[in-house]
Amino acid sequence: MPEIVVKGGHGGRIEAKRGQLVEVATIEDTQVCDFFAFNRDNVREAVSPSHTRHMKNSIILKKGDILFSNLRRHMFLIIDDTVGVNDMLSPQCDPERYRLQFNVKGHHRSCRENLAEAMKGYDIPYEYLPEPINLFQPPLVQADGTFGPAVPSPSKAGDTVTLRALMGVIVAVSACPQDISALNKHRPSDLRITVRDA
Numbered sequence: 001m002p003e004i005v006v007k008g009g010h011g012g013r014i015e016a017k018r019g020q021l022v023e024v025a026t027i028e029d030t031q032v033c034d035f036f037a038f039n040r041d042n043v044r045e046a047v048s049p050s051h052t053r054h055m056k057n058s059i060i061l062k063k064g065d066i067l068f069s070n071l072r073r074h075m076f077l078i079i080d081d082t083v084g085v086n087d088m089l090s091p092q093c094d095p096e097r098y099r100l101q102f103n104v105k106g107h108h109r110s111c112r113e114n115l116a117e118a119m120k121g122y123d124i125p126y127e128y129l130p131e132p133i134n135l136f137q138p139p140l141v142q143a144d145g146t147f148g149p150a151v152p153s154p155s156k157a158g159d160t161v162t163l164r165a166l167m168g169v170i171v172a173v174s175a176c177p178q179d180i181s182a183l184n185k186h187r188p189s190d191l192r193i194t195v196r197d198a
């Protein structure tokens with residue numbers, strides 16, 4: 001059974017065939033997963049939060065939902081979700097966010113660079129890396145359309161999101177290195193990604 005453990009603050013990559021299940025699991029409490037996936041036969045096609053929002057006419061992602069690609073094709077079906085709190089509105093953290101919004105001097109690890117590292121060799125320009133589905137991350141949009149302050153992920157150790165791959169995919173994840181806001185309890189922790197037959 002293919003499995004990777006992604007170190008807290010780092011990224012990783014795993015492949016799944018059409019029909020296989022991809023399980024994303026927390027190992028400790030309070031950790032989000034920036035989830036990305038690409039068509040294994042054409043990495044220019046990727047899971048798209050904006051197309052998923054538009055096709056389901058909602059900003060809420062839950063069990064039973066389809067994740068759509070940037071070509072509006074079915075990429076995943078959410079089979080199970082033990083938390084039921086996911087975000088499709090925020091881009092991944094990046095060096096600019098830490099510098100501009102958190103006043104970090106020097107380098108800070110980021111989900112965008114983790115994705116770039118995980119997909120190294122696939123020739124995807126950094127500027128065109130896709131946006132994530134943020135598993136276990138509360139959407140912060142409020143009634144007036146503004147975003148509220150960051151809150152901790154509600155995930156507990158051993159929580160899972162299980163997705164059925166609806167095409168052959170390359171999954172890339174980042175165990176988000178955000179340690180300044182409360183999102184990952186100020187101490188990012190590991191994620192386990194498992195691929196198995198349905």
Ligand SMILES: [Zn+2]
Binds near residue numbers: 034174178
């Ligand atoms: Zn991040």
